Amino acid sequence: MSLGLTAAVLVDATVVHLVLVPSIMEVLGGRTRWFPRLSSARLPLMGNVP
Numbered sequence: 402m403s404l405g406l407t408a409a410v411l412v413d414a415t416v417v418h419l420v421l422v423p424s425i426m427e428v429l430g431g432r433t434r435w436f437p438r439l440s441s442a443r444l445p446l447m448g449n450v451p
Contacts, residue, residue, distance in 0.1 A: 426433045
């Protein structure tokens with residue numbers, strides 16, 4: 402049973418990461434990089450961090 406579960410998790414993770422995420426990012430375009438203004442106002446500026 403554990404071998405079957407492991408295989409299912411690996412196949413699921415592969416399908417999600419190799420197929421679904423790139424296709425959703427392609428469809429949504431720039432909206433996948435959206436960041437709320439309120440959150441950016443609360444975050445400190447990092448400047449040039451090495």
